[in-house]
Amino acid sequence: MNPSHTRRRTRRAFLSAMTAAALAAALTACGGSGSDDRITSDSIGSTGPAGDDAWQQVVEAAKAEGEVTIYSSNAADALAELGRRFEADYGIRLNVVRDVDANLHQKIGAEAETGNRVADVVTQASAPWAVNLGASGEFAEPVGPAFTDSAGEYDVDTLKDDTGYFVSNASVLTFGWNTQRHPDGVESYSDLLDPTLADGRIGIVLPTSTAHVDFYDNYLEQVGGEGFLEKLAQQRPRIYPSALPLAQALASGEIAVGAFVQDQKSEQQSGAPVDSAFGDLVWGAPMYTAILADAVHPNAAQVLANYMITPAGQEAVSFRNAAVLPGIGSAVTTVDKVAPQNTDAMTPEALEELKARFGRLFNQ
Template sequence: MNTDHPTGHRWRRRLGSLVGSLAAASLLVTACGGAGATSGVATDSLESTGPAGDAAWQQLIEEAKAEGEVTIYSSNTTEQLTELASRFRNEYGIRVDVVRDVDANLHQKIGAELTTGNAVADIVVQATPAWSEQLGTTGELTAPLGPAVNESEYDAAALLRPSHDFVTNASVGTFAWNTDRLPEGLTGYEDLLDPALAGGRIGTVLPTSAAHIDLYENYLDRVGGADYMERLAAQKPRIYPGALPLAQALASGEIAAATFVQDQTKEAEAGAPVDSGFDDMVWGGPMYAGILTDAPHPAAAQLLANYLVTPAGQEAISYRAASVLPDIASAVITIDKVAPQDTAAMTPEALEALKTRFNQLFN
C-alpha cells in the first residue's frame, strides 16, 4: 500500500462559506458528549480502530487532528451517524458535522458544490452505486488510503470499486407485523398477499432511492413470486415516505403488517407489540462511501473513511444493519448474507420509471 500523499488529490483547505450552501432540509448534527450516550448502540464486542498503519499514516492522523473537523453527508440513519460522530470525536478529538438526507437531496448538494467550487462535504455515504461510480469516474473521488480499508479483514477486492467508492454497511429491511392485530404473525412475503390483509391493513414504502429499484423490481419477485409488486398493489396498502414512519405506524397499530422495516427486536424488547422475520435471502441496500477529491479537510476525510470500516466504526454505522466485518455486535447480519443487487439497473432513469409505475399501481 502506498500511503504517500498523492500530488493529484489537491489536498488543500478551501475557503468561503461552508454552511450557506446547505439546504434547510438537512439535519446538521455536531458530535459532542460520550460514545453511546444517545443511540444505545451495543458495545459489548471488542472495539478496535484497526491496523495502526505505517509512519505515513500516523503523520496523516496528526494532520487530521490539526484540521480539527470533518463533514460527512449520508443517508444512513441519524442514530448510526450520531453514534459514529461521537465515537470518532472521542477517539481523535476531531469534530464531525453530519448532514443527513435522502440520496436525491445529497446528490443535488454535492452537484451544487462541485459546480460552484464551494466545497462543504468531505465524505459522502449513500445508497446509489451508479451515482458514486460516475463521481469517481470523473475524478471527483479520491482513493481511500487507510490500513483498515487495505490491510484488514475488510474485503477490499469485493467492496472497494475502481471508481474509489467503497461499501461500508448495508441497510437491511424485512417484513414485520403488529402482534396485537396479527397474533399469528407472518412467515414470509407471500403472507402479505393474504386477502384478509387487504384494504389498508398493510403498509409499504414510497420509492425514493435507487435501492428501492432492487427492492420492488428484483428482490420481492424472487422471494414472493413473480409480479409481486402488482399483487401487493392489489392489496391497497397504505403508503409511507420511509421505513421509519412505516415502523411507527406498525407499532401504533395503524397497520397490521409492513413490507419493509428494520428488524423489530429492539422495539419488541422495549414493549412495543411488534415482531419481524427474515427470508433466507435478506434484502439490503449497500451504502457506498466516497472521499471528495476537493474535500476541505482531506486528512480528516481519509481518517473518517478508514474509521468507517474498523470494528469501532462498524459498531456505529452498522447498527441494526449489515456489517462489512464479522463479529459486530450491533449488526443484524454480515453483508455476505445480503441478496446480490443488479447495480447496473439502479440508475436515476430507472428510479424515475419506478416512481411512475409505483404511482400508477398504488394510487
C-alpha cells in the first residue's frame, strides 16, 4: 500500500475538529496523582532506537542548548513526569507552558507575528489547527530514530503527517462508578439504562463545546444504539457543568455512575470508592504534536519530539490516556481504539442544536 495514501486516509479518520479549549479543559481538569503505581522508574532510559552518528550529533547539540520549551494542553502531572524523565535521560531541562488549546494557539500566533519565539514544541488537540500550520510550512520534520528507524514501534504511516505533525497520545474519557453505591459496576454505556440507576443516580455533563456534539450525537449512538440520548433522559440523570465536578460527585457518592470521567484508578489508589472501565471503542481526542520550524532550541526540540514516542516518554504523556505504542503500563488503551469522530457534524450550529435538544430532554 502507498504510505501517502495511508496517511491521507488516517488523517480523515483522526481529524477531530472540536472546540479545543473546552475539550482540553474537560480532559485535563481531572488530572491524576503522581503517586499512581502505573508510573514507574523502570522505563527511564528506554529511549527507543539509538540512531546513527548524525542523530548522535543532534543529541550532543541538544545537550549544548540545555533546555527546550513545550506548549501543551496535556495534563499537568503527565507533563511534569515527562520533564523529570527527559532531564534524567538527557540532562536537558524541559520548560512547560500548559494551557487550553485556544490560548496556546493565540500565544504561538503572537510569537510568530512579533518574531519573539518562545515555544519549541507544541502538543494540542485541534487537528484543523495542525493541518493549517503544517500546510503553511510552520512545522519542522521530525528526524529522530523513533520516527525513521525500522526497529522503532511507532506507526509512522498511520500517525505522522507529511507536513511534520504527529499523534503523540490521545486523551480519553469513559464511564465510572462509585463502588459503594453501585458495587456491581458498569460494563458499557448501555448499562446506564438500568432502571435501578434512575432518578439522579447518574451524572452527565452539560454540552458546552462541539466536542460534546461528537460525544452525545455520534459516539453514544455508536456504542449505545440509536436514540440513546432520549433513553438516557428517561433516567433523569443529574447534570454537571463539566467533568471535574462530575468526578467529584462520583467520589463523594452524590451519584452512583458518571458518564464522562477519566480513568479512576488514581482516585481509587488514593482511597476513593470509585472504579471505571473502557469499552472496545473509546471516546477521546488524539493529541497532535509538532516541532516549530523556527524553534529557539531546534536540536533539543528534535530530541524531545523523538522522546515522546519512546517507551520512556509514552509512560509519561499517556498516563491515564491512550498510548501510541503497545505495552505502556500507565496508559489505559491505545490510540487505535479511539473512535473516529464525525468532524463534518462538529460545528457551532450543531452545538446550538444540541443545547436546545438537551434542554428539552433534560428540562434545562
